[in-house]
Amino acid sequence: MKKLKNRNQNNSLTIEKLGSPKRIINYLQIGTNIPVWKEFHKYIIHDLKFFNANSWLIKQQGNIIGHILIYEYEDTLYFGYLNILDNDTEKIQFIIDELKTYAKKEDLKFIKGPINVPTIIFGWGFLEKGSEMDLFLGKPINPPIYQEKFIQNDFIIVNKQNSWEGELRNFPKNLLKNYKFQGYDIILPKNWEEFLIYKENFKRLTSKNLKKNSIVTPGTSYLFDNYLNFAMEYGSPILTIFLRENKKNKIIGCLACINNPFRKNKNGIYDSFFPISFAVNKKHRGKGLAFLMFQKIVEKARSNNMNYFSSSIIGSETVPKILKLVNKRIHLILEYKL
Secondary structure (H helix, E strand, O other): OOOOOOOOOOOOEEEEEEHHHHOOOOOOOHHOOOOOOHHHHHHHHHHHHHHHOOOEEEEEEEEEEEEEEEEEHHHHOEEEEEOOOOOOOHHHHHHHHHHHHHHHOOOEEEEEEEOOOHHHOEEEOOEEOOOOOEEEEEEEOOHHHHHHHHHHHOOOOEEEEEEEEEEEEOOOOHHHHHOOOOOEEOOOOHHHHHHHHHHHHHHHHHHHHHHHHHOOOOOHHHHHHHHHHHHHHOOOHHHHEEEEEEOOOOEEEEEEEEEOOEOOOOOOOOOOEEEEEEEEEEHOOOHHHHHHHHHHHHHHHHHHHHHHHHHEEOOHHHHHHHHEEEEEEEEEEEEEOO
């Protein structure tokens, strides 16, 4: 077990590896500001088992002073839930050295993170300095010393995730007059049973029409049902839309959103939400169909007392500008090539 001597020679750092998902889940809260509620456990354990993940407890003189989760997928070592309780740079360096040593030992090609599985709850990325720091599903918080230290160790930024947020305004109807939507129908599921009719269409669209750099979570096709179950528990079918091309009777677009369970209005109703997936078949882009779907979502959300919106999946700045949203958070995903 590797040790690092601090300035105080009586102190040293060691790692305890947990292994078992049931043990890991007891310590995940050390690594995230987002609450690890008991009702989240089944979704967390699913992903821990899928990735055969392991938690490293960082100890000093036998006391736990930090945590990191590691897991492998294909040729990459992923990490998440990283936190050192006093944010000491030497201890962060210790973790970085351990990650590199482990990845080399396992003959992996890359180290990438932080990606906290399940990402639908705990999100990804180091939070850039100056970002909004209120509690929101999928939006982890950390001081900038972490990304600074990783970048000093030759990690590079491979993905910047913007969070466009703000009070939800009506979508300007005049905008839609610039487009012709003949030949397309909007499908608005009334309940989850109706949504499930289009489940395979949803999977197909999101797997084939998303840009590669927009897919952050590894193994998404295998995790789909776990994330869908979470969305069905905390989301609402009224925040889902499908778009059908009538000529071929084919689903060519989808938009699904989920409530933020950490924010409610004075009546105890969820009042904020964000999209978890948005896709339009490549052959049908440039026709304003994204505007049509977002307009319907905004209309339905506002009529159901959901007035705050956050999004990390909007590919361009057009929709945020239309809704007068502000880029309030930036999360950085880093990578190291061995």
